[in-house]
Amino acid sequence: MLRGLYDWTLSLAARKSAEWWLAIIAFVESSVFLVPADVLYLPMALSRPDRAYRYALVATLASVLGGIAGWYIGHYAYDAVAKPILEFYGKYDDFEALRTRAGTGFIVLMLxxxxxxxxxxxxxxxxxxxVIxxxxxLFILLAIVARGARFLFLAWLLRRYGEPIREFIEKRLGLIASAAAAALILLYITVKYAI
Incomplete structure (x- = not known):
């Protein structure tokens, strides 16, 4: 099922309405959808490098708006909407564990x-x-920075290096970004508990 969803999302890049689809996917990814907008963004930016930054801005704006929708779901409709979504993805128990430990500093780090x-x-x-x-x-400002940094960095990479960077991005960027995220988490823990 996940592979079919991934392939369907990727197929949207070839359509004339791709920019609208990018906005829709980025929006729903931030609140309920499983496939990241990068799947659609990357082929679009590679096929039209002159529009890479435009696509990055569309994805950022839609992602932040979707994030606001997610915030409202958590704040006003947790039991009715958010809980079934989390249960559907098998993330409810993990979410509840996060919920008990989360504060604003933790949300900043997670964003x-x-x-x-x-x-x-x-x-x-x-x-x-x-929910918390x-x-x-504050959430909106953090979401703009976090999501904008990702899409604008990808736009810069794609404009600068083009097609050769695509394989690198698809295979290794997640690993590099995960290492950077782990370093940030370690720094946060160090500052919070050691100082």
Whole structure:
């Protein structure tokens, strides 16, 4: 099922309506969808490098708007909407464990790591932000920075290196971003508990 969803998302890049699909996928990824917008963004930016930054802005804006929707789901409709979504993805127990430990500092860290490496998935962070009552304006600013940094960095890489960087991005960027996210988590833990 996941592979079919991935292939379907990738097929949208060839359509004339690809930019709209990118916005839709980026929006729903931030609150309920499993496949990241990068799957659609990468082939679009490679086929039209002159529009890579435009696509990055579309993906960022839609992702932040989807994040706001996720925040509202968590804040106002946790039992009715968020809980069934989390149960569907098998993430409810993990979410509840995060919920008991989460504060604003933790949300900041999770938005950064999710923006860099999809760890944890952005939908978990947006819903959790609403559940624990992270101030909406702070959440929006953090989401703009985290999601914008990811898409604009990918745009820069694709504009600078083109097709050869695609394989690198698809195979290794997640690993590099995960290492950077792990370093940020370690730094956060060190500062919080050692100082």
């Amino acid at each position: 950064i790591t999710s923006g860099l490496a999809h760890l944890p998935p952005i939908k978990v962070v947006t819903i959790l932000s609403g 009552g992270t101030p909406l304006l």
